[in-house]
Amino acid sequence: MGKTVFLDREECIGCGMCQDICPEVFELDEEGKARVIKPQGGPEDLVEQAIDACPVSCIAFKE
Template sequence: MARIVYIIEQDCQGCGLCEDICPEVFRLDEESEVARVIEPKGGPEDLIQEAIESCPAECICWEEE
């Protein structure tokens, strides 16, 4: 089964680590200062997983499609 990544935006601290690790998938919104998923299937799963594990707010998750 395929997985897509999502962010629990209300928990995001806006640190930008996810964008640093996988900019193809994550982008820090300058206006709201929270990360957003710009392309849920747009990057390598290993980099997405690294972003998930690196997130200090633990707000990035996988969801079964």
């Protein structure tokens, strides 16, 4: 099984960077916070970029 994307919504400040970088995996919802819409099988390089860009480091990518 591949890696899975996790996101701590308590920490998310809704900046939208993750969605801008990788809309296939991340989406801002009606609460203005990001959620993971594709936890597995998305483009790993873009998930890594989103992790690096997140200002509160609330995204993780684990086996």
